[in-house]
Amino acid sequence: MNQSRIKTGTVWGVGLGPGAADLMTLRADRLIRNARHVAYFRKAGRRGRARATVDGLLHAEVTEHPMDYPVTTEIPFSDPAYNALLAPFYERCADTLAALAKAGEDVVVLAEGDPFFYGSFMHLYSRLGGRVPVEVVPAVTAMSGAWTATGQPVTWGDDVLTVLMGTLPEEVLAEKAGRCDALVVMKIGRHLGRVRRALDAAGRLDDAWLVECATLPEQRICPLAERDGDSVPYFSTVIVHGRGRRP
Amino acid sequence: MNQSRIKTGTVWGVGLGPGAADLMTLRADRLIRNARHVAYFRKAGRRGRARATVDGLLHAEVTEHPMDYPVTTEIPFSDPAYNALLAPFYERCADTLAALAKAGEDVVVLAEGDPFFYGSFMHLYSRLGGRVPVEVVPAVTAMSGAWTATGQPVTWGDDVLTVLMGTLPEEVLAEKAGRCDALVVMKIGRHLGRVRRALDAAGRLDDAWLVECATLPEQRICPLAERDGDSVPYFSTVIVHGRGRRP
Numbered sequence: 312m313n314q315s316r317i318k319t320g321t322v323w324g325v326g327l328g329p330g331a332a333d334l335m336t337l338r339a340d341r342l343i344r345n346a347r348h349v350a351y352f353r354k355a356g357r358r359g360r361a362r363a364t365v366d367g368l369l370h371a372e373v374t375e376h377p378m379d380y381p382v383t384t385e386i387p388f389s390d391p392a393y394n395a396l397l398a399p400f401y402e403r404c405a406d407t408l409a410a411l412a413k414a415g416e417d418v419v420v421l422a423e424g425d426p427f428f429y430g431s432f433m434h435l436y437s438r439l440g441g442r443v444p445v446e447v448v449p450a451v452t453a454m455s456g457a458w459t460a461t462g463q464p465v466t467w468g469d470d471v472l473t474v475l476m477g478t479l480p481e482e483v484l485a486e487k488a489g490r491c492d493a494l495v496v497m498k499i500g501r502h503l504g505r506v507r508r509a510l511d512a513a514g515r516l517d518d519a520w521l522v523e524c525a526t527l528p529e530q531r532i533c534p535l536a537e538r539d540g541d542s543v544p545y546f547s548t549v550i551v552h553g554r555g556r557r558p
Numbered sequence: 559m560n561q562s563r564i565k566t567g568t569v570w571g572v573g574l575g576p577g578a579a580d581l582m583t584l585r586a587d588r589l590i591r592n593a594r595h596v597a598y599f600r601k602a603g604r605r606g607r608a609r610a611t612v613d614g615l616l617h618a619e620v621t622e623h624p625m626d627y628p629v630t631t632e633i634p635f636s637d638p639a640y641n642a643l644l645a646p647f648y649e650r651c652a653d654t655l656a657a658l659a660k661a662g663e664d665v666v667v668l669a670e671g672d673p674f675f676y677g678s679f680m681h682l683y684s685r686l687g688g689r690v691p692v693e694v695v696p697a698v699t700a701m702s703g704a705w706t707a708t709g710q711p712v713t714w715g716d717d718v719l720t721v722l723m724g725t726l727p728e729e730v731l732a733e734k735a736g737r738c739d740a741l742v743v744m745k746i747g748r749h750l751g752r753v754r755r756a757l758d759a760a761g762r763l764d765d766a767w768l769v770e771c772a773t774l775p776e777q778r779i780c781p782l783a784e785r786d787g788d789s790v791p792y793f794s795t796v797i798v799h800g801r802g803r804r805p
Binding site: 331448451456458487526 | 575576578579580581582583584585587588672673674675676677680683684694695696697698699702703705706709710711712713714715716717718719720721722723725726730734737738773
């Protein structure tokens with residue numbers, strides 16, 4: 312067959328949402344069920360959360376392409392060694408996906424949460440641009456799953472919402488937390504103690520909720536001030552609700 | 559039939575997502591297709607965006623409960639007359655929904671975007687609490703639809719994201735826009751000129767994109783600096799992308 316006659320495939324970055332399988336979009340569900348090639352990140356030696364979310368949905372003839380992180384939280388993000396390991400890993404993954412697309416195959420990359428919102432898929436996206444067609448399917452964010460779990464609206468009227476990562480320095484967290492109405496802090500993990508101190512310094516601790524495993528059966532919600540210890544699951548989220556205008 | 563033996567129904571606040579029908583969640587789709595009672599806000603005399611999104615999905619035996627706003631943008635939010643009109647309207651709507659649930663009926667309230675994120679549903683939610691069971695289904699936010707439309711990730715690494723409403727005063731918009739990495743401004747509408755001036759003052763105008771009707775066929779994206787005039791559709795969104803750590 313003449314190589315030039317193969318239609319280039321598309322790499323789809325498909326958001327899975329916050330965790331519960333039925334919080335996927337109809338578009339994501341259709342793409343995932345029909346996919347013949349599915350790729351996903353995972354911690355080496357683990358099955359992976361993304362793969363677990365689509366359990367029972369994949370096509371009988373699917374080929375799976377797990378992408379095993381060479382490192383996850385063992386090295387701080389700020390360490391140059393982190394980028395030195397991650398950059399070539401993302402290059403190799405992007406090369407694999409581009410090769411599949413150039414061979415005419417569509418590939419669905421399973422992305423936890425929303426692909427363009429603090430996701431890992433964007434590190435592939437930025438390397439695939441201009442090489443093969445890439446499409447992105449937005450999803451329910453993890454933070455949306457978390458604030459819904461609290462049973463209270465997160466923002467009202469013209470509330471200012473700020474979203475922070477728990478990986479930020481304590482003084483940055485405290486300063487930013489003091490300048491908004493509603494607040495979300497993501498990627499809590501082993502930064503729990505620091506996040507708690509920062510919110511205390513900002514006068515927001517008593518209004519803060521910690522949500523672990525939002526939308527999943529093991530979902531757990533408690534006041535942040537009452538959560539002991541220095542570590543929770545990485546994907547835990549802190550929510551401080553806004554109190555804006557409400558007719 | 560003995561009134562006490564009727565099982566109380568549930569009021570469901572079901573997020574519809576950013577606009578495209580297939581960006582609804584599987585959970586929302588199932589609830590909407592099976593609903594015998596569907597309620598939705600709309601501008602008086604209009605069909606309503608929420609109702610349009612579910613066109614073709616509703617059950618043959620559904621009863622529709624449109625809730626016509628007594629006022630939308632004719633009166634500024636800050637005018638006491640706005641609350642004086644809206645508060646009793648929300649009370650009446652909540653009473654209608656509570657009466658249905660007490661009569662044993664489940665009711666699905668169609669909520670554009672994500673119900674707990676700057677939505678109108680929360681004004682019913684706060685009035686229904688303790689009266690009848692209420693459940694909320696999160697959804698893809700309008701801003702997620704907008705940043706996906708720009709074709710660039712909105713947040714990387716530990717970027718700080720701030721979400722502002724275009725209804726805020728110009729000096730507040732400018733001050734907040736200067737203190738974050740990634741920025742979303744929602745509810746642009748007739749505040750376009752003010753938002754443009756505020757972002758210019760904050761040094762963010764040249765990196766700002768205006769997204770109208772995200773995810774819909776009439777979607778339109780352009781640099782904010784190039785969008786003339788003082789008014790765009792109310793649900794337009796401005797996006798400034800973060801530039802954080804990226805291995």
